[in-house]
Amino acid sequence: VTEQQYVIGVDLGGTHARVGVLTPGGSQVAVAEQALPEKRTPRTAVEVTSALIKKLMQGNHLTAILGIGAGVTGPVIPSQGTMISPHTDPPWQFVPYSAPLAEEFAVPVVLENDADAAALGEYWQGAGRGVERLYVVTVGTGIGTAYIVNGEIFRGRGDWHPEGGHQIIDPASGSTCYCKETGCWEALASGDGFTAQCRKRAVEEPVWLTRLGLTAAEQLTSSLVVQAARKGDRVAHELVEKEAYYLGVGLLNIISFFVPDKIVLSGGLMKHFDLFEPGIRSVINRHEVLVPASEVIIEPDSLDYHAGVYGAAYALLRSLGIA
Amino acid sequence: VTEQQYVIGVDLGGTHARVGVLTPGGSQVAVAEQALPEKRTPRTAVEVTSALIKKLMQGNHLTAILGIGAGVTGPVIPSQGTMISPHTDPPWQFVPYSAPLAEEFAVPVVLENDADAAALGEYWQGAGRGVERLYVVTVGTGIGTAYIVNGEIFRGRGDWHPEGGHQIIDPASGSTCYCKETGCWEALASGDGFTAQCRKRAVEEPVWLTRLGLTAAEQLTSSLVVQAARKGDRVAHELVEKEAYYLGVGLLNIISFFVPDKIVLSGGLMKHFDLFEPGIRSVINRHEVLVPASEVIIEPDSLDYHAGVYGAAYALLRSLGIA
Numbered sequence: 140v141t142e143q144q145y146v147i148g149v150d151l152g153g154t155h156a157r158v159g160v161l162t163p164g165g166s167q168v169a170v171a172e173q174a175l176p177e178k179r180t181p182r183t184a185v186e187v188t189s190a191l192i193k194k195l196m197q198g199n200h201l202t203a204i205l206g207i208g209a210g211v212t213g214p215v216i217p218s219q220g221t222m223i224s225p226h227t228d229p230p231w232q233f234v235p236y237s238a239p240l241a242e243e244f245a246v247p248v249v250l251e252n253d254a255d256a257a258a259l260g261e262y263w264q265g266a267g268r269g270v271e272r273l274y275v276v277t278v279g280t281g282i283g284t285a286y287i288v289n290g291e292i293f294r295g296r297g298d299w300h301p302e303g304g305h306q307i308i309d310p311a312s313g314s315t316c317y318c319k320e321t322g323c324w325e326a327l328a329s330g331d332g333f334t335a336q337c338r339k340r341a342v343e344e345p346v347w348l349t350r351l352g353l354t355a356a357e358q359l360t361s362s363l364v365v366q367a368a369r370k371g372d373r374v375a376h377e378l379v380e381k382e383a384y385y386l387g388v389g390l391l392n393i394i395s396f397f398v399p400d401k402i403v404l405s406g407g408l409m410k411h412f413d414l415f416e417p418g419i420r421s422v423i424n425r426h427e428v429l430v431p432a433s434e435v436i437i438e439p440d441s442l443d444y445h446a447g448v449y450g451a452a453y454a455l456l457r458s459l460g461i462a
Numbered sequence: 463v464t465e466q467q468y469v470i471g472v473d474l475g476g477t478h479a480r481v482g483v484l485t486p487g488g489s490q491v492a493v494a495e496q497a498l499p500e501k502r503t504p505r506t507a508v509e510v511t512s513a514l515i516k517k518l519m520q521g522n523h524l525t526a527i528l529g530i531g532a533g534v535t536g537p538v539i540p541s542q543g544t545m546i547s548p549h550t551d552p553p554w555q556f557v558p559y560s561a562p563l564a565e566e567f568a569v570p571v572v573l574e575n576d577a578d579a580a581a582l583g584e585y586w587q588g589a590g591r592g593v594e595r596l597y598v599v600t601v602g603t604g605i606g607t608a609y610i611v612n613g614e615i616f617r618g619r620g621d622w623h624p625e626g627g628h629q630i631i632d633p634a635s636g637s638t639c640y641c642k643e644t645g646c647w648e649a650l651a652s653g654d655g656f657t658a659q660c661r662k663r664a665v666e667e668p669v670w671l672t673r674l675g676l677t678a679a680e681q682l683t684s685s686l687v688v689q690a691a692r693k694g695d696r697v698a699h700e701l702v703e704k705e706a707y708y709l710g711v712g713l714l715n716i717i718s719f720f721v722p723d724k725i726v727l728s729g730g731l732m733k734h735f736d737l738f739e740p741g742i743r744s745v746i747n748r749h750e751v752l753v754p755a756s757e758v759i760i761e762p763d764s765l766d767y768h769a770g771v772y773g774a775a776y777a778l779l780r781s782l783g784i785a
Contacts, residue, residue: 301721303718310634311632391630395624398617398622429641431622
């Protein structure tokens, strides 16, 4: 039998599930995705994952897989294969995920937090390939962080996933986050935080809104502001600079605490990394005394929304001693 | 020959050198210390260390030692045994430390940053004994941080020692630090930072100064303010609460980034930990959503200024595979 053995990578976010079939060498053979239903039960995550895996196996004539790796939104207990999602999915509280899938497919299943999985993906096949100390920051709806050291996920007590997105960087600014703190990084600098700052400015300066051809602050999106900044709009430029400043402060703190070799930035807003980079760099390069901050490489991600699928598959391969 | 083999631990600070003789089991047999001369050459550190070791060996009739472990102020390059002290000791720039001592005493020498060494000491024989994930914060003239994971020092790229004391926690407050940032933790919450805040308040509210029986803000020390707070002085109490708040914010960020099992607080100001504890706890316990912040144990150190000597000796023992 010379049949190639394949591995399954699962990325289960707050709204979508994405499943990929990969070779142990890191080639993606096929991918399938599906929106999660609005109404969720404790079984939804497993059911959606199972259905997508079966669909991919049938569609690609696979009769056997090596195993399943999954990155799931919210805190998880990796050692138990259990999900805990206090915010995104209240029904998913201490819900077994790995065990039922392991039983159904009769293969090993590995469960990780989705930020950790995406960071592993960038380490394995993306912008952080082979980097010894790789810090990954996802600037999306919120801010997720993950640290990969020699290909291993950096964990806290009881294997808790650290949440650097909730570091407090400016208690005098920003709205109060669901983490109960004011001025945490996520509240100030996430994609949603940036949009909120832009809309606040639009309310304060309605003439700017008119200049952009809009009639209500709610019409403003981060993309529109980024475009306007690229065209030289002064207010948009100021907002981009402020965002870059907050990103820079949070990243400088990461450098002070970890001194990584490289930081990879992912998430929607970081598709415009070039626009934010000078402002980020000016904060970081100013600090040059105690750690070599300006030497830390900062780059956008390269796998985009496929990072989670790659990284989940890699977590499984590592657990099998194959990668 | 049944002669017990001894190990040397060196703590070389900004102003003092302290050397101890210890057993591999962690008993301190003898200790000697000496102030560093005002005028320093690149040879001073090695000369003072050597003199203290010889004095201890003679005084305790030791003819042989297992090796020398040293914790030295400022950044060091552990793999090369080289000191780099941009702030505390400008003459000590890329100065070899381990090599000349290894030659003179014909034993292995290990060099670490002093905050890392002190943290190792607390892990080996102090308040962090055997803790899997131990974070140590020294609140003294500045704020030093160190993370010990399973008895190993957590390092950054090129083995740089991370400097969590320079995390930015409130850019709208505090003076500009030598790290070039405004509102870093050290500037706001170190012993010196606390004293500065107290003196500022004394200038703003001279009647308070009079009430304390003082005539000039410069007479105020952190000890006086702590004593006044214990006696119920309202202004002193407010200043203590503010300090506790800043300590709490910085510690909460450490919890978000690391989720350690235990945080040990050392340094002069932390001899009054009980006074600051309620304020620190109220900041940390408020944040209870994404990481189990309130479960992280926070305690004062137990080795005091001996921690560095213990930890340096332990670093040497580990390098020999004995501890």
